Amino acid sequence: MNAPQVRSLLLTGILSFGLASLSFAKSKSSKSSPKPSAKPSATPAAKPSPTPAQDWQVVKVGPRDYLSVDDIAKFYGLIGNVDSTGKTVVLNNGRNMLQVTIDSREAIVNGIRNWFCFPVIAHENKFLVSRIDLAKTIEPQLRPQMIQRSGKVQTIVLDPGHGGFDKGAGSTFGNEKNYALDVARQLRPLLQAKGFKVVMTRETDVFIPLEVRARIANATKDSIFVSIHFNATNSNPSAAGFEIFSLTPRGAPSTNDDALALHFVNMQAGSPMEAQSFELAAAVYHSMLGHIQEFDRGIKRARFAVLRQTQIPSVLVEGGFLSETADSKQINDPAWRKQLAESLCTGIESYRALVEKKQRPMLVAEYRAQNAGEITVVDLMMPPAKLDASPAPAIIPVTNPETTATPDPNQEP
Numbered sequence: 001m002n003a004p005q006v007r008s009l010l011l012t013g014i015l016s017f018g019l020a021s022l023s024f025a026k027s028k029s030s031k032s033s034p035k036p037s038a039k040p041s042a043t044p045a046a047k048p049s050p051t052p053a054q055d056w057q058v059v060k061v062g063p064r065d066y067l068s069v070d071d072i073a074k075f076y077g078l079i080g081n082v083d084s085t086g087k088t089v090v091l092n093n094g095r096n097m098l099q100v101t102i103d104s105r106e107a108i109v110n111g112i113r114n115w116f117c118f119p120v121i122a123h124e125n126k127f128l129v130s131r132i133d134l135a136k137t138i139e140p141q142l143r144p145q146m147i148q149r150s151g152k153v154q155t156i157v158l159d160p161g162h163g164g165f166d167k168g169a170g171s172t173f174g175n176e177k178n179y180a181l182d183v184a185r186q187l188r189p190l191l192q193a194k195g196f197k198v199v200m201t202r203e204t205d206v207f208i209p210l211e212v213r214a215r216i217a218n219a220t221k222d223s224i225f226v227s228i229h230f231n232a233t234n235s236n237p238s239a240a241g242f243e244i245f246s247l248t249p250r251g252a253p254s255t256n257d258d259a260l261a262l263h264f265v266n267m268q269a270g271s272p273m274e275a276q277s278f279e280l281a282a283a284v285y286h287s288m289l290g291h292i293q294e295f296d297r298g299i300k301r302a303r304f305a306v307l308r309q310t311q312i313p314s315v316l317v318e319g320g321f322l323s324e325t326a327d328s329k330q331i332n333d334p335a336w337r338k339q340l341a342e343s344l345c346t347g348i349e350s351y352r353a354l355v356e357k358k359q360r361p362m363l364v365a366e367y368r369a370q371n372a373g374e375i376t377v378v379d380l381m382m383p384p385a386k387l388d389a390s391p392a393p394a395i396i397p398v399t400n401p402e403t404t405a406t407p408d409p410n411q412e413p
């Protein structure tokens with residue numbers, strides 16, 4: 001094994017173990033980099049060298065650590081294209097795809113909308129992504145096989161939201177509590193047929209406090225937690241689509257928080273299962289959108305009680321808007337809810353395969369290709385030559401609607 005090989009292995013190790021740790025970030029950025037850099041970097045101590053920079057140059061801007069999109073592209077072997085506005089860059093290598101925009105928290109990762117903790121910034125002619133977003137959002141999706149072993153996935157704790165006097169959101173057709181329970185009831189036998197055990201936090205129309213739901217989850221061995229909800233908002237009657245939540249990382253704002261607000265610096269505790277929860281969210285969400293044509297509102301972060309208090313991998317699914325006409329009609333259709341249950345089952349199964357067999361979960365485009373009976377429907381092998389000349393691939397939604405969804409009152413932190 002020659003020297004460069006050793007070095008690239010070392011870097012792989014550093015990324016997988018070091019990036020998740022903020023303390024690593026601090027020590028890295030506070031002392032001069034011992035490794036050479038090919039071009040002038042934002043780290044003043046780095047010295048020019050003929051060796052191509054395979055190193056991560058941590059750039060400190062204000063209170064935060066950032067990594068350049070150049071470094072990200074190099075590490076993951078991605079090829080980049082900047083669009084005509086100069087504000088959006090698309091990185092692609094046929095296997096992975098990442099799109100980020102300056103001054104925006106919105107990103108597209110492998111065909112799915114993501115919400116970063118902090119906006120991408122421009123600094124000395126470089127796109128910079130916060131270290132926390134690289135470690136907590138990009139890395140788990142571009143290298144899901146690096147997931148830490150978190151035991152077996154034997155039991156699924158299904159948590160139909162609301163119940164009893166707590167009706168949740170409503171439409172002219174019905175209430176969230178009943179729809180959520182029906183999806184869970186339809187999902188249970190599907191999961192059992194795949195060899196999972198299923199525990200339900202409620203099987204009937206009863207009120208269960210959030211702490212009790214979390215306690216049920218925490219008392220179930222080798223399990224994951226899937227909370228099922230439907231959305232509603234007063235402020236925008238056309239808000240529609242799917243979204244999925246996992247716990248906000250420590251020291252970061254939730255998706256619906258202002259990234260510049262200061263209240264998140266109180267460093268609320270994260271979760272030892274945070275990475276697994278995020279992987280679960282991505283696996284389930286790709287399946288949902290891969291099987292059902294719904295608007296992609298994205299993989300989001302929140303400190304909802306059931307995510308905060310569960311010590312197992314946990315996600316909260318929002319299966320559409322009861323306040324939107326088309327969404328509310330399909331949610332009222334039992335056959336559509338069965339389809340939703342099936343997509344959740346497939347997503348959960350793909351998470352189990354990832355944890356237990358290191359099998360990469362299928363992506364939205366792959367599910368759609370499979371459903372269409374095609375071998376491939378989106379050619380990720382060909383990075384878009386020019387974003388300004390050609391429309392974005394169909395899997396990338398172009399619009400960026402306002403986040404108007406109001407979180408469930410009883411789900412708030």
Ligand SMILES: [Zn+2]
Nearest residue numbers: 161168229408
């Ligand atoms: Zn709800």
